[in-house]
Structure formats: structure tokens, C-alpha cells
Amino acid sequence: MTMTARTWTAAFGLTLMTGACGASDTADTGPEARPIEREPVPRNEFTPVEVEATIDNLVAEINENSIQPMQLTVLMKSLRGFFAPIATGAKRAMGELGAAGRVTGNVLGPTEYSGDQQKDMDLQTLQIEQAVAEGAEGIAISPFGEGNVPSLDEAAANGIPVVTLETDLASSRRSIYVGIDNDSAGATAGRTLLALLPEAPGTVMIHGTDDPTWVDGVARTQAAQRVFEEAGYDVLVHPINFMDEAEDIASMGAEIEAAAPPVVGLIGLFAVSYRCPAAADAAGATDLPIVGFDFEPQTVGHMREGRIKATHVQRQYYTGYLGPYIVYGIKNIGLDATTAVLAPQLVGESRFDLGVDVVPAEKVDAFTDFLDSIGAEQ
Incomplete structure (x- = not known):
């Protein structure tokens, strides 16, 4: 870790999770790249079958094209509570992409809120700027608010695809939003x-x-x-x-x-x-x-x-899981081709609607078992 990264981590209380074991060597030594292999997910009544099919189609399309390694950063509002399953999904996707020699990078976020929305938003803006300065070629982010727009727009203007997770910034130059409509x-x-x-x-x-x-x-x-x-x-x-x-x-x-x-x-x-x-x-x-x-x-x-x-x-887990794949898809096959694959769940041209699980009281235990099976418990 560089001195700037150590300072950044200490200043903002961030938890870092590397996308895959050995991923830090990818850019320097170029490990053998191979087709992406998804980790199997148990299927039950709560599995979003249509979303899973779209992810499989995106991975298949990526695997048909040339391998383009990239450095990717996922920025979270938090790594706990509601956001823990998002981080789990993002980390799993980064691991799969890293194991295939496609992606290096981290999932970053504070362990807790400061309680001051403006302060949290300003700190996240610094995260964005730091990620770009350290070579990020793509960003997936759960943004705090409109105050993050200028730094994200600057990143996009420099050819860095931005995907928003859970909270949209439709006024920004983000490529795609992933979450609920x-x-x-x-x-x-x-x-x-x-x-x-x-x-x-x-x-x-x-x-x-x-x-x-x-x-x-x-x-x-x-x-x-x-x-x-x-x-x-x-x-x-x-x-x-x-x-x-x-x-x-x-x-x-x-x-x-x-x-x-x-x-x-x-x-x-x-x-x-x-x-x-x-x-x-x-x-x-x-x-x-x-x-x-x-x-x-x-x-x-x-x-x-x-x-x-x-x-x-x-569906927080899928919000996080899709983020890195969509960012990498934009780099690998282009924005138009990526949105074409995502079309079954798109609202408008750029909002990927994951939908919600309707859980009746009598299904609480079954739904809890489902969350446990994908590591998405809060």
C-alpha cells in the first residue's frame, strides 16, 4: 500500500477488502486470463431467476470478447447493516473477475456513519478523487448525494465508467444505476x-x-x-x-x-x-x-x-454483485452492448431495476435461510 493510501485509510476509517487473492499482482505480472466462472448460488423460491439469467448473459457476452484487465474501485456508504450484503455481493464479483485475470481493486467504505450527511458526502468525494488519482479505470459507488456529482462527472469525462448502486444520481454522468425503481x-x-x-x-x-x-x-x-x-x-x-x-x-x-x-x-x-x-x-x-x-x-x-x-x-446482494460486472462490461464490450444485455430489467435507458422481494410474515424463516445461503444476512 502506498503512503497516500495508508494516510487515506487512517483518515477516513475505511475497511478495505481485496477483490481476489493475488489480484494485486495482475497489473504487474499479468496472470493467465481465462473465462469468468461465477460462484454457484443456491436456488429457491426467493432467487431472482430473471436477474440471474441476465447476469449469466452478461458474463457469456464478456467471455466472448477479448480480455481487458482493469483497475476497479467500489465505494460504499458503509460496510455494515443495510450495506453489508451490498459489500458481500461486490466482493464476490470482484473475486470472480480477479480470479479470471480481469480486475484488480478493492471494496472500500467506512465502518460507521459520522452522523453528518455533509461530512460523509465530502469524505466520499475525497475517496472518488483518490481512487482516480491512484489509477481507477472504473467506479461502482453507493453515493451519499448530489455533492458527489462533480467528482463523478470529472471521472466520467476522463473515460472512467461510473455505475451508481442503491442510490441514483440521475443528474450526473453515471452510465447505469443499479437498485430498485x-x-x-x-x-x-x-x-x-x-x-x-x-x-x-x-x-x-x-x-x-x-x-x-x-x-x-x-x-x-x-x-x-x-x-x-x-x-x-x-x-x-x-x-x-x-x-x-x-x-x-x-x-x-x-x-x-x-x-x-x-x-x-x-x-x-x-x-x-x-x-x-x-x-x-x-x-x-x-x-x-x-x-x-x-x-x-x-x-x-x-x-x-x-x-x-x-x-x-x-436485493442488496445483487446490487453489489452487479456493480463490478456492469463496470467491467462497459470496458470490455462497450456501454451499448452492456445495456442491450441488461435490457430485460432496464427502466428507461440506464436504470437497472432489481425489484423487491415481497416477504409475508409466514415466510420469514424461509427468506432468512435464503439470505444466509448467499451470505447476505445483515
Whole structure:
């Protein structure tokens, strides 16, 4: 590791994971390159068969073309919690590409947030600049926000393909986004709750957001809202207070209690959806049907108790796994050819929609087993 890399690691508290054993020798000695071989993934009812088929097609297309080694960097918001499966997928892909003599590089990210969004975003911008300075020829990144755009645009302007993971920066020059389409995901979650509701009229409460700076969050919230309004329900959006859980629960409970017509269902659209049962309890509405989002331990606990009827899980492992493959595909076969292979899951020209897993309460153990089988537990 160079002195600049040691300094960078110490300054930002990064965990580094090498893409493959011996990969650091690739650029210097050029180990024998060979076809990419994917590590087999166990198949069960939650395996995204269509996504797996697209990955296989991309690998096959890459293997048909000449071998072009590249240095690739994956930059993460974090390596823990929600982001741990993304890091697992990215590391596995880097290992497969490295073992085939195609890629050198690392998966980088902080072990924890600072709690200051601007500070975290600024530090990630420095990561981007450092990666480029040290020779990165491709970047896959879970960005913090719009503040990362100038450095990513500069990288793209210098011929470095950029793929965003989990959070899109559509205003940037990124080539492709990989994650969920929030409009589709919000509508899917809305339909899950809709099937549990009594007939309209009634009010549905959404634990969501109306923050215009959070584009993805608003898209998810508004998509769910449309589902309920089109079915004849009144909709009350309670904006999440991420920083103060007690206040968030108390104010949501008060809104449920005061709603007219009465609240007939409750949906949480983000990782803290496990707060919804507590809010219903605070309002004395313990029999409300509730559905959630993501697979936090607290959410799983409420599902086992029967309080949350279903949740909607982002396919984080596949988000991370696809990132390096798409970046390498752009270098190896070109952007147009790569997007042609990805077409079955593309929304528009450049958004790869992984979809969500709809997990009913009675399938919690089966879904947990699936996550364990691919190493994607949080």
C-alpha cells in the first residue's frame, strides 16, 4: 500500500477488502486470463431467476470478447447493516473477475456513519478523487448525494465508467444505476397493503417522506399514495423523523388517533417501518393491518409476532454483485452492448431495476435461510 493510501485509510476509517487473492499482482505480472466462472448460488423460491439469467448473459457476452484487465474501485456508504450484503455481493464479483485475470481493486467504505450527511458526502468525494488519482479505470459507488456529482462527472469525462448502486444520481454522468425503481417499489408495497384493507372509505397512513431533496424517497411515497387514492381511500403521509424515534412514534400515533375518516391501514416505506406497530399501539389501534419495508431485525420481530403482515426487501446482494460486472462490461464490450444485455430489467435507458422481494410474515424463516445461503444476512 502506498503512503497516500495508508494516510487515506487512517483518515477516513475505511475497511478495505481485496477483490481476489493475488489480484494485486495482475497489473504487474499479468496472470493467465481465462473465462469468468461465477460462484454457484443456491436456488429457491426467493432467487431472482430473471436477474440471474441476465447476469449469466452478461458474463457469456464478456467471455466472448477479448480480455481487458482493469483497475476497479467500489465505494460504499458503509460496510455494515443495510450495506453489508451490498459489500458481500461486490466482493464476490470482484473475486470472480480477479480470479479470471480481469480486475484488480478493492471494496472500500467506512465502518460507521459520522452522523453528518455533509461530512460523509465530502469524505466520499475525497475517496472518488483518490481512487482516480491512484489509477481507477472504473467506479461502482453507493453515493451519499448530489455533492458527489462533480467528482463523478470529472471521472466520467476522463473515460472512467461510473455505475451508481442503491442510490441514483440521475443528474450526473453515471452510465447505469443499479437498485430498485422506487416508483415501482412503492406501488408494489401499496398493493400488498391494499389486499389487506377493508373496502373504502377510510384513511391509509403512509410512514414516508415529503422532503423534496430526497428524490427517491418521495418517488416511493407518492407511488404508494397513488395506489390507495385510486382505490378510493384518503391518504395521510406522516414524514419520517429519522433522528428522534420517540417523537416520530408519538406524533404518528396522534395523527392516527385524530384521522377522519379513521385509519384502516398503515404502511412503512423505509427501514424504520418497524416503528409503525408502536404508533398504532399509541393510538389504541392494535388491530390495524401493517406492512413494512426492508428487513431490519425489529421488523422481523414484529413479523414473527404477527403485527407486521409483510415486508418488501431490496436485493442488496445483487446490487453489489452487479456493480463490478456492469463496470467491467462497459470496458470490455462497450456501454451499448452492456445495456442491450441488461435490457430485460432496464427502466428507461440506464436504470437497472432489481425489484423487491415481497416477504409475508409466514415466510420469514424461509427468506432468512435464503439470505444466509448467499451470505447476505445483515
